[in-house]
Amino acid sequence: TTTNALDALSQEGLSEEPVMQQEKEAMVSGGGSTWDVTGVGVRKQQQRRRRRPRMKTNRHGHQSDDREEEEEENEDNNNSGGGSCERQREHPFIVTEPGEVARGKKNGLDYLFHLYEQCREFLIQVQNIAKDRGEKCPTKVTNQVFRYAKKAGASYINKPKMRHYVHCYALHCLDEQVSNELRRAFKERGENVGAWRQACYKPLVAIAARQGWDIDAIFNAHPRLSIWYVPTKLRQLCHAERNSHGAAASTSVSIGNTHLPF
Amino acid sequence: TTTNALDALSQEGLSEEPVMQQEKEAMVSGGGSTWDVTGVGVRKQQQRRRRRPRMKTNRHGHQSDDREEEEEENEDNNNSGGGSCERQREHPFIVTEPGEVARGKKNGLDYLFHLYEQCREFLIQVQNIAKDRGEKCPTKVTNQVFRYAKKAGASYINKPKMRHYVHCYALHCLDEQVSNELRRAFKERGENVGAWRQACYKPLVAIAARQGWDIDAIFNAHPRLSIWYVPTKLRQLCHAERNSHGAAASTSVSIGNTHLPF
DNA sequence: AGAAGGACCAGTGGTCCGTA
């Protein structure tokens, strides 16, 4: 029901041959998700803009982006490159219900969660390459994976963004019902993404409370979540809540309006 | 039998109150090994010499070491501080048989392996502190653990040394029989520590061959070994051997005199 | 104002090489 072919509205889809030649043979993809958009436009020239000598002042590089302008079958252009000039930022997220497509220059939360699935697939590819070469094999989404994703053409994936919303994705993984209801409630109230993001902490802490407060164990027990580092703030919230309540019974600890330090 | 009270011959034993006050309450030690030397001399002034501003030239600091000169009950002084002046390096290792005590200004291999057990205990303490504070909990012997060990007075533990001999300890853990025989053979032949260390690779690669070449899995499956990073060179040797043999049968791959790239 | 992400930074894994 929530998984109709949302069709990704030009989400910078991966090209069919996204990766460097040397690593192609090792690529055994990680099983398509429902969001997989196959056969979207070809992007190949992302390598640029990688190692600037690190200026700490501004960088109005203004190098006019020379990529092709093909944007297929969709005038309702949700993402970057709407018309011309430089590589743009991704459109900001808005709170959408499950299955809802964001209109205008916005991205929805199904798309956000899809990015986490894509990162997982990139990790699996990096792992396959590492195993093949007898090198250290990452178990988490590391810098190396983000670098790989960028080289593979997924320039819309970056570390600060993914780390920012990890706990939202965690709620989606651990209790999709609660996650969906939260999205509907915050959409109805017209809240912005930041408010929704903040609100995702509380149900997660409640889940942790029910499971002995071990948020690391909770992440590690879930196959799609185990590849993500536990966010510092979520860890701190769990710790703070455990210390303020929890000393008595181990189950059904109320997550009341205690002073959360954030 | 090999675990008589070897009594550590003044191995810079930990003091009875080795750790900083703030972390004392969290210290739940990791169960004493047979080598534990309780109640050796007190050392408290190691903090010094820690954060020099990193000069890349020489550092003949020549600060005359002001620690006490107590060396208890043992004129056969195996370790540093034999008489006077600065903090000395540890005595070099020699190849000893299981249970054999090194004479002269040397350390034996039982002592070497004992250092790995000590590191494990320091890791357990660091883990307990981290859990207590709700912080990230290391699963391996990290820089943080080495720093902790140093602060706790175990100045004879350092990262380059421990990393250098990890695979020797691995063999000791995974097949003590083979490890012991190798020690006896190399002692008899009068080989030096470096030669023994090199020789430890081959039986490990043979073990890996029998178990599907997954050296990471082999390390992780062993409770005392899983806390150590797989050494790069061992990983490379396993990879190289798997590729030169192994394509045929998965068991009983001969570890012949193939060109090992080291 | 709310949000995306380039760029920075402290501390890591890894080990070289000046030292004894």
Place this chain on the structure above:
DNA sequence: AGAAGGACCAGTGGTCCGTA
């Protein structure tokens, strides 16, 4: 010569803050 370990370095996890 053989060996111990201080010190270095490339690349990490983490996230701030100049940007749009």
